[in-house]
């Protein structure tokens with residue numbers, strides 16, 4: 132444990148303000164837990180509807196406080212919503228409008244909280260203009276914790292923001308992508324602060340009985356787990372190829388498939404429509420298809436699971452490494468393509484499914500072939516002292532900046 136005092140004598144206080152989507156909230160939560168265990172005080176801002184789930188993953192440290200923020204009314208946005216998981220993409224755009232209307236609220240919160248540093252996300256383009264006169268120290272990192280190296284970084288940050296930001300904050304480390312991080316620092320002309328990969332702590336809950344009973348029927352490392360995170364959805368045609376590819380391997384599998392939240396329709400019915408004829412009957416003894424949330428970390432940690440087919444969302448990739456699962460990558464959007472290239476190329480720790488050049492589609496053969504290939508090369512993620520050193524260095528850097 133680090134000293135709780137910065138060299139100025141006051142405790143380092145960080146405000147976390149992620150975009151209202153769990154793919155964004157999760158890494159902020161993981162960073163909060165790690166920083167609190169190194170003596171940093173955290174104020175975590177989110178909509179009331181997210182608080183229960185956030186508090187279930189935040190450690191119970193007295194240094195962490197969750198602060199509910201009010202979602203202002205916007206025409207067309209039903210009251211009470213505050214998370215993209217519950218809404219269509221059109222409503223999620225209105226939620227961004229609501230976020231813009233939060234400026235006076237956030238300004239007074241900052242006056243009350245007096246943080247040293249605020250970590251925000253890609254949507255709060257207005258933040259630097261309200262924060263810079265208020266933050267006690269004028270340097271504050273401004274960047275999503277997502278793995279936005281590279282092209283996303285260029286597109287996500289508006290010019291106005293880019294000029295205001297003092298530092299870039301990235302969920303990464305030199306061991307994974309050192310040369311790219313140097314490149315980012317160079318093209319922006321700003322220092323890059325690294326959190327490390329934010330390897331998660333093992334979950335404290337137990338795997339639901341339904342999954343435990345099903346998984347223990349199969350030998351060690353034989354089951355393929357397939358899922359696409361919290362906000363990535365396949366089209367029906369690609370679902371067909373995916374499940375046919377899984378069938379073709381002859382291996383037992385769990386596939387988790389979700390659909391764009393549009394406020395209507397039963398996902399189980401949508402799933403049946405997407406299946407090839409006769410598929411469910413043919414795989415009934417060795418295949419489970421599920422729609423909805425699952426305990427992903429616990430499934431990946433199960434002895435029977437040996438391979439993970441996923442979208443290359445960064446946390447999912449790290450969780451696969453942690454649990455020594457082979458990785459088969461099917462990136463669908465944004466940084467997932469870059470993560471996938473990094474893992475399958477530079478790190479040689481997974482296999483990216485071949486796609487056609489025109490539409491990026493894969494077929495059942497492509498998936499089946501990738502599933503039969505192996506990868507390795509991520510041992511440093513399993514070494515606790517290395518993971519601890521990332522946060523120790525990160526806290527030291529923050530203290531250096533605010534003093």
Ligand SMILES: O=c1ccn([C@@H]2O[C@H](COP(=O)(O)OP(=O)(O)O[C@H]3O[C@H](CO)[C@@H](O)[C@H](O)[C@H]3O)[C@@H](O)[C@H]2O)c(=O)[nH]1
Pocket residue numbers: 153154155157158277278358359360361362363387423424425426427428443444445446447448450464465466467470
């Ligand atoms: O049924 C589920 C689905 C997800 N998770 C967890 O949710 C997290 C998902 O993480 P990740 O795959 O990184 O995030 P996504 O929300 O799917 O992805 C978004 O956020 C990532 C950065 O965190 C980006 O890399 C992706 O492109 C972006 O889509 C992981 O901890 C999973 O264990 C579950 O526990 N159960």
